[in-house]
Amino acid sequence: MCSTRPGALGPAVGAWVAEAIGPRARELGAELVPVSLADLELPFLDEEEHPSSGVYRQEHTRRWSELADAADGFIVVTPEYNYGMPATLKNALDYLGREWAWKPMGFVSYGNTSAGTRAVQHAKQVVTTLRLVPLGATVAIRIADATEQGRVLPDAARASAATGMLEELVRVAHALRPMRERARADSTPLISLPGAYVRQLTADDAPEVAVLQRCCWVDEALANDTLDLPTLRESVAEVREWLAAWRAWGLWRDGRLLGMVRARQTGADWHIGRLAVAPDLRGQGLGRRLLQLAEAAAGPEVRRFALSTGAASSGNLALYASEGYRTLSGAIDGVVSLAKDAQPILAAVGPAEVETVRPDPR
Structure with missing residues (x-):
């Protein structure tokens, strides 16, 4: 969940996502780990070394790195701010490097006129540079139609879209596993087979x-x-x-x-x-x-x-x-x-x- 604004709708959207996809996640053997950028309390990027080095001196960076590194894929719950993604999401992405590589990322967006879809298009330009793989399946929530008193209203079609996104995320994560392993594997001089x-x-x-x-x-x-x-x-x-x-x-x-x-x-x-x-x-x-x-x-x-x-x-x-x-x-x-x-x-x-x-x- 990307919004850090007090009273934001993000936690309610995140709770709805977890409830909507939870049963299917258990069937697929996928563990859901909720992460709120508000709880991480990441300041604007304050690491001296480039993220590609993997050298992190700040405790908040190491904590964020461990969370991202352990994941096989991501579902980003994001609002749209002024035709783009929130600065908190861009900042969180910029903190890390290899932790993102060859992992799928799905988006659940929310907003008014565009239901947050412009934030997703903005984010996709960034995540592909980090070798994340954005999914085609997304969920877009128009606040005026889908929420009431700070909660997301039940809707079978929307829940089905969220489940479909999860299924695509799991399939793509499985397909990309060899890429992740190859990128992280220790060099083995004894093995000379190209690509192995x-x-x-x-x-x-x-x-x-x-x-x-x-x-x-x-x-x-x-x-x-x-x-x-x-x-x-x-x-x-x-x-x-x-x-x-x-x-x-x-x-x-x-x-x-x-x-x-x-x-x-x-x-x-x-x-x-x-x-x-x-x-x-x-x-x-x-x-x-x-x-x-x-x-x-x-x-x-x-x-x-x-x-x-x-x-x-x-x-x-x-x-x-x-x-x-x-x-x-x-x-x-x-x-x-x-x-x-x-x-x-x-x-x-x-x-x-x-x-x-x-x-x-x-």
């Missing part, structure tokens, strides 16, 4: 992970003459469960999961598994780079990297051997365990400690 980036996987990625597993482990099933592989039978719920228990990384490009790897620590061992690259991208060294990325994530207390693969998975075995892994023992139930030292082991250990590792499910 690596980020940690979460439970929300379970459907994509399940699909990639089934694509990648068909070859393993054929090579090892078995369909009894967890990767081929796991449900999305089961994938979501192990994503919560492991650290996992995904290689993404344009919203597609291209590769992945997972790891977790057990004692002094760093278990690595589920190393996969989409079949159409194999042969480019991506699997090797994902393996190296997983190794680099191990803590200083880790003494050994451990993994397992099918006894007949010749390509996997060749990759691991080239990266310094050694076979620990013969195949057990068609699974070969491998390991390599993570760093020099200072304490003397017995042969049994060095040469045995419990196979982790592939």
Whole structure:
């Protein structure tokens, strides 16, 4: 809500918006977080550094940055002042930089003659410069027709328009997610695929992970003459469960999961598994780079990297051997365990400690 004027209609319009779209937001899994610029108490821009630097010295800027950064999209409730948006909205936009990039923005405007639509047109010129994506769907409220005694009157058509705007906001936010992630992803020198980036996987990625597993482990099933592989039978719920228990990384490009790897620590061992690259991208060294990325994530207390693969998975075995892994023992139930030292082991250990590792499910 943009108006900071005492007695403004903005809070009533904001309350109406929340009530109108709340049920549909819950169905879509979208969390609504009301923010009032009046409560933020932003002075006119008072940061020394340019917003694009992300260097904020003022507490009010850092607070505003955290709120905007956490959002996947915005609905702006704004009045129209003299054929334009209020200065408070322009000021709030000017405070930040990267927090806005590749996020959709919808508008609910209110005013007299034009129902606030000129404020929206004014704002769109600014938000596109900040790489925000304004929606086509808007809600315009003409004060004389739609309000009474400081509240917005119920109206089915207006509520339907607000719900439609929310649905468009969620769709566009989802479509722009790869752009947001690419803009924010840490540089990963190991990954040289143009346009690709690596980020940690979460439970929300379970459907994509399940699909990639089934694509990648068909070859393993054929090579090892078995369909009894967890990767081929796991449900999305089961994938979501192990994503919560492991650290996992995904290689993404344009919203597609291209590769992945997972790891977790057990004692002094760093278990690595589920190393996969989409079949159409194999042969480019991506699997090797994902393996190296997983190794680099191990803590200083880790003494050994451990993994397992099918006894007949010749390509996997060749990759691991080239990266310094050694076979620990013969195949057990068609699974070969491998390991390599993570760093020099200072304490003397017995042969049994060095040469045995419990196979982790592939």
